Amino acid sequence: MARIPAYVPFLVVVGAIGIPILVYAALGIGERVLAHLPARLERRTRPWLWLGLPLVLVVVILVYPIVTTLGTSIMGARSETFVGLDNYRWAFSGTMLGIVGNNILWLVVYPIVTLILALAAAVLFDKVRYGPLAMSIVLLPTAISFTAGAVIWSEIYSFQPEGSPQIGLLNAILHLFGFAPVPWLIQPIVNNLALIFVAVWLHLGVATLILSAAIKNVGGDMVEAARLDGAGEFHIFASIILPNILPAVLVVLTTTLITSLKVFDIVYVMTNGNFGTDVIANRLYYELFAASNFGHASAIAVILLFAALPVALINVVQFRREAK
């Protein structure tokens, strides 16, 4: 049934157990050598012995590619000729405009919908006895891959022309109430929103968890005091809870922004970018494999990177503040 080459289990053991043991042994040898150095030199050298391998990994997989991509983004399709900003001009013209526009739609809708739903869930789950169960259920999809989520929701969005039995859940419900079926994945704008909702469904749990933890951290005394002062539930939420959970709100917004930027799996699986749903990451895949245009691919990758920079900056600032 399964055709797995015989060397695979061996390789897995080497990777999962052998490499750590080897590295540990290498550290041991390194420490032996360090022990013979003068105390000061030993202290100076030790961090690099320990950090060496993790750093090399990060440099090879992240730092080196980032720098190189900046270079190839101003080169031609095969990275042989210098083309200046041509690739960037291409990235903001013609069909690319629609694609960038879709990403902007994601960037606006996905964070806002997630934030609102997650706030509602975090607040309301706290008010019912089965709140923990609800939280567990909302967390379940966070274990599911974007790919599997896309498959699951493709079924739910499934569309048959009017008159045929609707086997997709959404259109069956519409039919039940006497409405015409909607081609969820084909009709422009609706299809983008349908894709965005899949991402909401998959990651609402994470956002709810983060906000819920933050809300629980807001002092009960403060809420009680406001209640004694005669504040209504909504007023308490708006003027006591919300201002106190802004850092958590920021985390939810930044994580969803990043997801919107790099979203690939859902679009690739559900529409493959057809019907006006294409996004930058999916186009990048197309440029890499179908068009083999490394210049275009690099340029739109750099655009993604720069779009992510503000978030990186926010994180760095937050981190420095917390470290103090």
Next chain:
Amino acid sequence: MSARAPKRRGSTGRWARIGVHVVVVAIIVVWFVPTIGLFVSSLRPQAEAASSGWWMAFVRPIYTAQNYELALDQLQTASSLATSLAIAVPTTALVMFFSVLGSYALVRMRFAGRTALSLILVALLVTPPQITLVPLLRLYYMAGLSGTLPGIWLYQTGFTVPFGVFLLRGFIASIPEELYESAHLDGASELRIFRSIVLPLARPILASLGILAFLWSWNDLLIPLLFLGGSPLAPAITVNLSGLAAQTAQGRGPLMAATFLSVVVPLILVISMQRHFVRGILGGAVKG
């Protein structure tokens, strides 16, 4: 605590409470039903599935295991699951190992550039993977890593280690300095302290990191899609599913079965280790 604030008995209060239940139940339904639908669909015969929605299985209960047989037999699902395991297990182990190594050194040892290094790692947390693809495809091709398992481990480990270091550093910093000093005076070397003090104490947070690393690796589509092409191995389960989704020749039943098999592993993991999972998400609440 019996001293409860008196509840408002007015009709607005009651309607508000009903409203709360309606919203919460609606969220539960929307978040639970799709997974149920997937499972039920995977058990329905092709003829049934082609003519009616999965909910009709509750009206006309006709079930079959045939979809699973087809999925395992013809769709390479078993081999794909094996490939995904062969990707995710070593990746998880390596992420945990290198992250704890890196965060221990970063937190415990003093050296020039330590703060700068921490900040760079934080900035790298949100790097879109796309930025790495062009150079790494070339590098992998030249280094012979294309289409190999170690190539995928390398990528996913390198990509996740900044997060791992970030998640662990807070925990390792919370181990009191005196514990390390005490171990030093007891005659323990740096390596011994790492093994006998840091690793055992970090076990819970390492479990959290492990779950997240496993989920990300298992659920990743882009990297195995790009870097595992041309290998003798079956495609990773996500890659396999994305291919199946595009074609409808086999009917949807086997696809549902394969999809369900692909989500069972992470679902069991998250359900059985929910506490660690939650701690991981809350501890690392910054990554995109």
Next chain:
Amino acid sequence: MSSVVIDDVRKSYGGVEVMHGVSVDIPDGSFVVLVGPSGCGKSTLLRMIAGLEEISGGTISIGDEVVNDVVAKDRDIAMVFQSYALYPHMTIFDNMDFSLKLRGLSKAERKERIDKAAGILGLRELLDRKPSALSGGQRQRVAMGRAIVREPKVFLFDEPLSNLDAKLRVEMRSEIKALQHRLDTTTIYVTHDQIEAMTMGDRIVVMRDGRVEQCDTPLNLYDRPANLFVAEFIGSPSMNFVPGRFRHEGAERWLETEDGLHLPLPPDAAGEEGRRVVYGFRPEHLVLGDGLPATIELVEPTGAETMVLLKLGVAEVTGVFRERIVEPEGATLEVWPDPARVHLFDPDTGMRLA
């Protein structure tokens, strides 16, 4: 052979010297207490002896060996930390066993040593528990057990009792002292509590601002403080200080305070007419009886003795008396500093005179 010699030790952080040439000789088998207000450098000095802090200048020797460049783990020193620093994931047995295992002792020897230490400290019943299941006092004992199983050259204690309640602290004080006598291992003990210092140390090193103010036996510190700082620091309630001048008239000599009171001088006091001095006497050396009138400001009876805050001329002084004081506040008492126990200090240098 495990005396500790600290010779002109200095410590700087980023060019700022915080310890300015500290020298202390600690003989083999003695119990030395480092005491001083917080920030005086006592803990830093202890950590330098342990090898946890770098030494910027001078030398520290253990036995006959200069250990400046010996790393902590090779100095054969055991330390009891203020927080105990027990390994939370190990049982009590494993906590004590950790260092022995690292030293490669045989299993039988390890077991024997741990059993012996557990016996001395009353920990036998607790050996398979984790630290989190122990009370504060028990944890404190485990920390000591972990130190004594090692049979190290030197014990270091860093404020080990400050996390215990008052009653337990008094008990542990005598227990540690007894243990040290029994083991006869050189011990260096840091505390900010001068009662702890006085009751436990064979010798006390009083430190301030990175300098040694005085190093002596407890009673010598009490009886002959070398300067104003030590005089004020040792003893509770603190010594009274009254500024004034020497006066002679024939064979008679006395001290004249700024507001004209005459106070008796010790028999051996010498100094030229008109010289400025600080006149010090301990509250318990103020005696009732014919002497100077003092107004009662506050009376605090403790049963065994009575502490009285008095106004002597313009000076506020404290007296501690065995007698019960029944006079109300505002009444006048006649008091007299016992001239044999008066201390004189130079007001400019703060040093003891004669």
